[in-house]
Structures are given as C-alpha cells and as structure tokens.
Amino acid sequence: MSEKPEVSVPENLVEVNNLKKWFQIQSGMLDGVLSREAVYVRAVDGVSFNIRRGEVFGLAGESGSGKTTIGRLVIRLEEPTEGDVIFDGIDLATVKSGEMRKMRRRMQVIFQDPMASLNPRMTIGEAITHGLKIHFPGDSENHRDTAHNMMEKVGLTPPNFFYDKYPHQISGGQRQRVVIARALVTLPDLVLADEPIAMADVSVRALLLDLMVRLKNELNLTYLFITHDLATAKYICDRIGILYLGKMVEIGALRDVYTHPLHPYTQALMTAVPVPDPRERRTQAMPAGEIPNPINPPSGCRFHPRCPIAQEICSNEEPELRELEPGHSAACHFAEDFL
C-alpha cells in the first residue's frame, strides 16, 4: 500500500529551517483612516529543528509559545510567513496543491478533543474509512477490511461491534482510539499528535500512551508530539524542544533536557511541574511575571524580564540556539554556566 523509498533514506523525516508565522491582527477601517501600521502577532518567530525518522519528537511550551502553530505549519495546514519545511527531502513550499493532497496521506493528525474531531453523524466505520476513500478510491472493496484491521490494532474489538456505532455511543477512551485508528489507517509516515491525551483521565492515559508507542514501532511511524504537559511527555518523547514566545529555547534528548536543563526558562518549567510525592515539595520560588504579549515581545532574549540570572546583554542581544553538548542546544548567553 505504501511505497517506501528503498535506498539512502535521509535520517531526518522533517527538517524545519527558520520557520516564521506572523498573524496580522485584524485592522479595522479606523486603522486605515488613521494610516496605522499593521500589527502582527509573532506566533512563531524563527524556529529550526529536525525530526528523525522513527522518533517521537516533542514540542513543549506554555500557552502562546507557538507549539500548535508549528505543528500546523509542519503538515502545511498553514503557510509559513518565512522559512522552509522539508518533508522526506521535499520542500513543501514547492508542492502544488493537488500534489499536496496526495502528500496528506503521509502526514496525519491526532487532535486533543476526540468528540470535537469526530463528526457526530458519521459512524465509527465511516470515520475510519473516510481517509481510505480519499486516498485509495480504487480499492473500495477492501476498505472495510482495512478499517477492521486497524480497529483491532487500536483495541476496538470486536470491530463489528463498533463499526456502525456513532461517537456518542462509545466511551471517551474508545473515541480516543477511533481518532488514532482514523489517523493511522492511511499508513502515514508522520503523525502530528497535538495534546493527544490531554482530555483522557489519568487512569486511561498510560494505556493510550502505550498504544501509541506500540503502533509507532509496528507501523514505522514518526511522531511530532505537541504538549504542555512535561510530565507526560517524559513517557513518550525521545527528544524534546522547549518553546517560549515563538522561539526555541532548548532542544535535546529528553533525558538531557530534563535532568540538566541549560536554559533558565526550562529550569523554571522543570521545577514548576508538581511532583506526585509529598516528600519532595518544591521550595524554589517561581520566576516573576507572566508570559508577555507576543505582539510586542521583549527585546533581546524574550525571557529576560523574568529571568533570575539576566544581565545587561540579555535585553540587548538575542541569544542564538547553540549546541553546548552533543545533541543538546540552548539559546542563553550564560548556558555554559549550567554545563
């Protein structure tokens, strides 16, 4: 079904270079009359990273960090303002829209809210076979079997029991599995999982995470896993990038970033996440202030107004993302101090 390239596949499935997305704020008639300049929200402001074939790459950050926008840019649900996304060696900017539709089979999405992303008037079977109808129209007699197969893989068994049910007739955990089956049934290469289990209860999360990892290995998938939940990310991501106000502040192997974060923002995040152990109560104070407005981000390093170690240089010069140890980079003028 899928035609995998056989020789010399590049190590990176996705390469993202200097990606920017600025959203213009709706300017009203009055702005035109007063000839005010257009105002932009710099949701993503120059982000670069690679996603290696077969890995789970996490993008984490708080609200307004740009993580969801980056996900949408990577699979071309949005056009970037600047920068490139190279998917399996192909620059997506050069792909015509008809071709892009074919490429979509290779990049699928799992969204946060299964109830919102399933059509309430489509049966589970219709939802799962929908992608097959679009991408493999000539193969319609096999769609039901293919769907059944995938439903068994995600644990919707027996498939016949679920196939003609509607989303409201099944449980939340089962809906989550439908969304996973629907994304994987076209055998994509890349799966964008945007807070895929944030809605699921603690007691069912572990099973869903385990399912996602198993399917990844079985179907040779690569995940871009977007989350605000650093504790959960620990159990699935191989590498992780930490975003702050549209910038990548740190990137590296998950264990490196978690055990010795090199950016003061990452350090603050890591101490802020509550630990489920009353013997390990946090004593460190949290950084001052809240995330600034992305319309008018702070000069220099965007974290400097809240940073406990900020110096003069931090408000004047924007730090570059630098590799400080193999595979571990941070964008801080003083990151060496934490090595």
Place this chain on the structure above:
Amino acid sequence: MTNNQTSEPDILYKIRNLVVEYHTRGVVVTAVDHVDLDIQRGEVLGLVGESGCGKSTLGKALMRMIEPPGVIAGGKLWFDGTELLSLPEKEMREWRGSKISMIFQDPMTSLNPVQRVDEHIIETIKVHEPETKKSAALERAQSLFERLGIQKRRLNDYPHQLSGGMRQRTMVSLGLSLNADLIIADEATTSLDVIVEAKLVDQLEEIRKEFWVTILLITHNIALVAQIADRIAVMYAGKIVEIGLVNDVFLDPLHPYTQGLLQSVPNIKFDEREELFKMPGEPPSLSNPPPGCRFHPRCPRVMPICSQVEPQLLEISPDRLVDCWLYQDLPEGYESTTEVEK
C-alpha cells in the same frame, strides 16, 4: 497537619450521607452517593478523582449551588455548627461568599465582563456588610491585591484586561475580602500555565497561614495535591474510597483504585519506576454503576463479595478511612480469597 493538638480535630465542615442526583429523561444519575467527609479547620484538603466521579458536584453541593436537573436528595451539611440544608435560601445567600467562597476553573464566568474589578469587589463587600463604607471596602480590596502580588492600579481594569493568573487571584481576593472561612477551589489552577499555577499554589499556601482559611482543593491533578494538601480524599464513581494524610496515602495507598491511580500519575523526576501503571478499563457510567464495589470490574484484587455487597468507608487506623472489603470483616458466607487475576 496544621492541627498539632492530639485532641479531637476541629471540624469546620461536617458532611454526612450527602446524596446528589441528576434527573434527566427518566434516568437518575447519582453523582454523589452517600458521602461522609470532615473538613478540618485550617487544613488544605485535596479532593481528587477523574472526570465524572462527582467531585465538582460535591463541591457545588457544599455551597448548595446544585441547579436543576440536579437535586440534593439527602444528607446533612453541618458548617461550623449550622445545618445548611435546613436554612432558607435567603439566609443561605448570606453564607455564600461570606463564609464559603468558591473559585472555578474559568474565572471569566464568575467575573462580570462589563464591571471593573474594584466595583465587583466593593459591591460584594457592600452586599454582605452594608455598614462598611465604600472607601474602606476599596482599601481592603487594594491591600488584598497587593498582598496577592497584583499592582493595585489593576483594580481599575475589566476582567478581560487581566491575565488568567490575575483573574484567579482576583477570585481569591474576593473570598478573602469577606473573610470566608472556607475556600473551595474547583480546578482553579487547571487552565493556568504551569509556572503561573505554581505561583498561585504558593500564594494559597501563604494566605492559608496568614488568614487561617481552610481550603478544599478539588482537582484531577494528583501531583498538585501531593505538593500542597495536608489530607487527601479520593473519589471514584460518586463515592469517596479513601481518605488520609497525604504522606500516608501517597507512600502507602490502601484502596486498589488509589494504588493504581497513584502509579499511573506521570512523574517528571527520573527514578526507578519508569513505567506508568496501565489500569484496565474506564470509570463506569454513573447512570448505571456496577453492583457492589464500583471499582470491582477494574480491580486486580477483586473477591467474590465485591460484585455483590458494597463495602463501607470505615476508619481502619487513625486519620485513615478506606472503602474496600480488603480492610473490613466479611459477612458470613464470604471468603476473602482473591479471584484469579484477569
């Protein structure tokens, strides 16, 4: 514990046999099912459970804020010696806000979008204390804002001009402005970013000591409870299944649900246990809960009795209550053999 006396704990809110039902389309959903709970004066009590377990309904019932089709179908609510369910609604309105204050997940729904924050706080104070002068009320609002780390000029703002963290702190200051004895925080930190959440938690901790206020923290975030609460109550399918001091419950959970739940909570720290426990199944529907113990279909230690007779929430050691047959005497005719694991 805040109460270091060994004598009887000072109980602020005594909840007995509370039943809350929702009646929809001929179906009765028992969201809170015969709950007994004591909230001790000055403590932070964490009430945890998964979605649909009834924890928010329980919180609202404590304020008598259950709206149709919901109804408080039974029980007693003794708040500081007064039984609230027998109070006329008019009197109850006085209690809300002044004695018990509630903070919700989304403060935008509790704040008036077309009223400046200072007007809201002053109005609240004037409603409950008509004798207080407007200037005095404003002064109180200002000092609370400063205490909670918000510049007092922000009192002139409308709610939408404040950040999410400031809105939640505004709600906290509303509760404090009337000297409420109990603050019920229902997922109050859930929509906040993790650093802002951590700061709000620090502030709740500070005001608890400073204002001697009691906090009921209703949350699905179990790690947060480990960080701030003195005691924890675990709810499952409308019932409280375990209550104890956080140290005791986290280090040695007794109810099989608590055991599984705590092992499935992700921990950002690297330690020896790098696998989450994969609990089978999902929480049951409250309109058709399983017979006997509601957790028995998912329980790894289920016994024959569990599917037939409901256990009771019993005190099995000081400060420790568990609702499980493993810890109580079985009626005649039942054996305590654990069935073969599924």
